[in-house]
Amino acid sequence: MKLSDKVIIAIKNDIATGKLKKGEKIPAEPELMEQYEVGRSTIREAIKTLAISGILKVQQGSGTFVTSTIKDESLTQRLRRADFDEVNTVRFLLEKEIARLACVNRTPADLEQMRELLEQRQNAIDINQQKKCAEADIKFHISVAKASGNSILFDLYQNFTSVMRDFFSKRDEENIASFAANQQLHEELATAIANREQDAAEQVIKSILHNNY
Numbered sequence: 001m002k003l004s005d006k007v008i009i010a011i012k013n014d015i016a017t018g019k020l021k022k023g024e025k026i027p028a029e030p031e032l033m034e035q036y037e038v039g040r041s042t043i044r045e046a047i048k049t050l051a052i053s054g055i056l057k058v059q060q061g062s063g064t065f066v067t068s069t070i071k072d073e074s075l076t077q078r079l080r081r082a083d084f085d086e087v088n089t090v091r092f093l094l095e096k097e098i099a100r101l102a103c104v105n106r107t108p109a110d111l112e113q114m115r116e117l118l119e120q121r122q123n124a125i126d127i128n129q130q131k132k133c134a135e136a137d138i139k140f141h142i143s144v145a146k147a148s149g150n151s152i153l154f155d156l157y158q159n160f161t162s163v164m165r166d167f168f169s170k171r172d173e174e175n176i177a178s179f180a181a182n183q184q185l186h187e188e189l190a191t192a193i194a195n196r197e198q199d200a201a202e203q204v205i206k207s208i209l210h211n212n213y
Contacts (some may be wrong), residue, residue, distance in 0.1 A: 002186060007032070007038060007042060008046045011050060012050075013136045015189070022065050024066050024186055026064050076079045078120060086138060087160070087163050092206070094153065095157075098145050099144060099189065101196070104149075104198075105148060110146065110147035114143050114147070114193070115190065117143055120139075121140060121179070130179070133176060134179070137186070142161065185208050186208065187199060188204045189208070192204055
């Protein structure tokens with residue numbers, strides 16, 4: 001994550017929590033630089049992005065003001081501005097329950113879909129195609145959510161996919177090795193679900209998310 005992205009998240013959080021209210025002037029550049037421990041160019045990039053999105057308005061000679069609240073944002077938008085560690089913590093709680101339910105409710109069709117997506121994931125690793133591998137990875141986890149048999153959990157999990165795609169898109173091609181290192185864990189998860197082994201599935205989820213994959 002770029003430094004300017006972290007500043008954007010922090011300012012949005014201040015607006016969402018009411019620390020910065022609509023119509024208020026945000027701190028001057030020197031104060032923001034000290035607060036976030038970044039350079040002037042980073043602050044200016046963050047403010048420019050927030051101004052383009054309509055959240056801030058820069059008035060020459062007067063300063064920068066909050067022009068929009070963030071109370072009505074969607075869950076997906078909220079996740080996009082969240083700290084990745086926070087997202088990963090919630091994702092673990094969600095995936096743990098999803099895996100537990102999948103062990104109970106999975107169908108032969110669910111298991112077949114998981115196997116097909118794991119094969120796609122492995123094929124993408126073999127030809128060093130990170131984007132294809134990331135997409136197969138996400139679809140595999142979505143298939144596990146579907147196998148849980150709980151439509152609300154399934155819908156909630158799909159909101160996480162936008163964050164996951166953003167995260168994977170920022171990884172360079174060299175990180176295909178990380179996908180390769182976790183392929184066996186994903187296969188173990190599918191096996192645990194097929195065998196209805198809830199404790200084993202939870203342990204695999206812990207291992208996968210420990211590496212953010």
